[in-house]
Amino acid sequence: VSFPPQPDRPISARSQSPIGVFDSGLGGLTVVRELMQAMPAEDVVYLADTARVPYGIKSLETVRRFARQDAAFLMGFDPKVLVVACNTASAAGYEDLRDRLDLPVVDVIRPGVRAALRAVDGPVGVIATEATVDSGAYQREIAARDPGRVVHACCCPLLVPIVEEGRDDDDPIVLSVLCDYLGPLQRARVEAIILGCTHYPLLAGPIAKLMGPDVRLINSGQAAALEVQAELCSNALSDPRDRSGRLTCFTTDKPDRFARLAERFGGRRPHSVDFVGTDELEVRARPGM
Amino acid sequence: VSFPPQPDRPISARSQSPIGVFDSGLGGLTVVRELMQAMPAEDVVYLADTARVPYGIKSLETVRRFARQDAAFLMGFDPKVLVVACNTASAAGYEDLRDRLDLPVVDVIRPGVRAALRAVDGPVGVIATEATVDSGAYQREIAARDPGRVVHACCCPLLVPIVEEGRDDDDPIVLSVLCDYLGPLQRARVEAIILGCTHYPLLAGPIAKLMGPDVRLINSGQAAALEVQAELCSNALSDPRDRSGRLTCFTTDKPDRFARLAERFGGRRPHSVDFVGTDELEVRARPGM
Numbered sequence: 374v375s376f377p378p379q380p381d382r383p384i385s386a387r388s389q390s391p392i393g394v395f396d397s398g399l400g401g402l403t404v405v406r407e408l409m410q411a412m413p414a415e416d417v418v419y420l421a422d423t424a425r426v427p428y429g430i431k432s433l434e435t436v437r438r439f440a441r442q443d444a445a446f447l448m449g450f451d452p453k454v455l456v457v458a459c460n461t462a463s464a465a466g467y468e469d470l471r472d473r474l475d476l477p478v479v480d481v482i483r484p485g486v487r488a489a490l491r492a493v494d495g496p497v498g499v500i501a502t503e504a505t506v507d508s509g510a511y512q513r514e515i516a517a518r519d520p521g522r523v524v525h526a527c528c529c530p531l532l533v534p535i536v537e538e539g540r541d542d543d544d545p546i547v548l549s550v551l552c553d554y555l556g557p558l559q560r561a562r563v564e565a566i567i568l569g570c571t572h573y574p575l576l577a578g579p580i581a582k583l584m585g586p587d588v589r590l591i592n593s594g595q596a597a598a599l600e601v602q603a604e605l606c607s608n609a610l611s612d613p614r615d616r617s618g619r620l621t622c623f624t625t626d627k628p629d630r631f632a633r634l635a636e637r638f639g640g641r642r643p644h645s646v647d648f649v650g651t652d653e654l655e656v657r658a659r660p661g662m
Numbered sequence: 663v664s665f666p667p668q669p670d671r672p673i674s675a676r677s678q679s680p681i682g683v684f685d686s687g688l689g690g691l692t693v694v695r696e697l698m699q700a701m702p703a704e705d706v707v708y709l710a711d712t713a714r715v716p717y718g719i720k721s722l723e724t725v726r727r728f729a730r731q732d733a734a735f736l737m738g739f740d741p742k743v744l745v746v747a748c749n750t751a752s753a754a755g756y757e758d759l760r761d762r763l764d765l766p767v768v769d770v771i772r773p774g775v776r777a778a779l780r781a782v783d784g785p786v787g788v789i790a791t792e793a794t795v796d797s798g799a800y801q802r803e804i805a806a807r808d809p810g811r812v813v814h815a816c817c818c819p820l821l822v823p824i825v826e827e828g829r830d831d832d833d834p835i836v837l838s839v840l841c842d843y844l845g846p847l848q849r850a851r852v853e854a855i856i857l858g859c860t861h862y863p864l865l866a867g868p869i870a871k872l873m874g875p876d877v878r879l880i881n882s883g884q885a886a887a888l889e890v891q892a893e894l895c896s897n898a899l900s901d902p903r904d905r906s907g908r909l910t911c912f913t914t915d916k917p918d919r920f921a922r923l924a925e926r927f928g929g930r931r932p933h934s935v936d937f938v939g940t941d942e943l944e945v946r947a948r949p950g951m
Contacts, residue, residue, distance in 0.1 A: 435915045626724045655944040
């Protein structure tokens with residue numbers, strides 16, 4: 374797993390290595406927003422696999438293969454921690470990456486579950502992509518931590534394209550689609566909803582309005598950022614410098630569109646957005662992984 | 663462009679070669695339905711690039727590269743004609759494939775435009791994916807054939823996921839999303855609407871209901887099937903045997919889901935559905951193309 378060549382950095386400077394983050398597209402920038410807010414000095418290298426987006430409608434095997442390729446690319450930047458900023462890739466590939474890679478790997482599912490179980494005692498709802506829900510990853514993780522907890526997981530295939538389309542929060546189509554998906558969770562009287570897809574925090578406003586003030590919304594990205602922070606602290610890997618970290622992005626398609634929309638998702642403009650082809654990812658990752 | 667090895671078929675038996683068809687996913691089966699209805703004796707080999715679906719949100723360069731890889735795979739079956747059963751791939755890659763390949767290539771845009779211009783004299787509407795509309799392929803083709811014709815093209819990003827979700831025709835969300843997209847075309851008093859994405863024929867019912875009986879809906883797949891038939895006839899390549907053709911399918915992901923949904927899109931069950939990985943497509947197509 375080394376691709377492209379790793380920079381020649383002494384071990385002592387490891388705290389100055391970047392945080393590596395990947396997602397199928399723009400959504401993972403909502404996790405980057407939380408990371409850079411919590412740890413402003415850290416550099417982040419982000420890969421968006423926009424040529425093969427979305428992951429949430431694909432098989433776990435295929436997503437696991439893509440996730441390995443994405444991780445292999447980021448390993449070339451010698452990251453000190455790898456963040457799987459995509460719920461579907463977390464469901465499909467977290468264990469695989471954790472076992473294969475020689476660095477801490479943080480996903481978005483496990484931190485989100487822990488935050489939800491801490492936040493409420495009653496039934497928990499999960500909204501996510503088809504692949505994430507069908508994988509059972511959220512249901513298993515909740516059952517492992519609190520076997521008696523009631524979980525209602527529902528997949529919401531239209532929400533990612535709705536967010537990407539950029540409709541307003543009060544657009545009648547946004548509200549009627551959300552009503553349709555959230556109805557069963559309202560009837561099940563869930564006390565918290567895990568936003569189990571990194572696009573969904575952009576719909577937090579209308580979701581909160583529909584569910585009412587008594588239902589807690591859990592942003593997995595926020596929970597994952599706290600876990601990354603704890604991981605860096607406990608290993609003395611936090612960047613000690615007084616500076617503003619750089620956000621360096623790569624996309625497998627449409628770098629211009631990515632650069633244009635990045636601020637809406639990530640809250641800041643990336644310092645650079647460059648292209649890397651999926652043929653490079655597929656071909657170069659092949660023999661090694 | 664030869665991959666996998668071409669079967670050893672004498673030139674005289676070329677009429678018994680299959681028709682090669684590719685699409686990003688299930689949608690192209692609406693074209694296959696028309697092909698096999700018009701030419702029941704013909705074999706069809708179909709490739710669905712479900713690991714990288716959808717094409718309609720990606721750049722033309724990336725879609726062109728994917729289209730070359732898809733075509734290269736089908737060339738291994740020595741097809742007598744190649745059908746680009748995807749509007750985005752037609753917009754991005756038709757000329758490229760036509761110039762590179764030594765066999766007739768039929769796309770869905772040009773036949774759809776000819777059918778629309780024959781059907782009505784007034785303004786024409788086109789509904790399609792973002793990539794297809796932004797490419798200007800429909801607008802250019804209409805202008806080339808009838809420079810004075812008024813065209814209204816609009817992209818409808820939610821329609822593909824709505825069709826894939828399998829919602830009923832009278833689902834309120836289907837109707838409100840269609841109202842939203844079709845409103846400008848109604849106000850522009852278009853006389854025909856080209857269904858510029860192979861998923862859209864599955865929404866022909868509610869679209870017809872909303873637009874009323876005076877607006878003609880043009881199914882590009884139907885028009886493309888007639889063009890393939892004319893191409894085979896004029897080259898004496900029609901299969902002369904009294905038989906029912908076979909539909910052989912390959913997908914780059916989720917062959918089981920494809921097999922399950924194929925009948926809804928294609929009107930018949932495929933004889934076989936097998937898996938081929940995108941790593942194979944990317945790696946093997948690389949040196950040759």
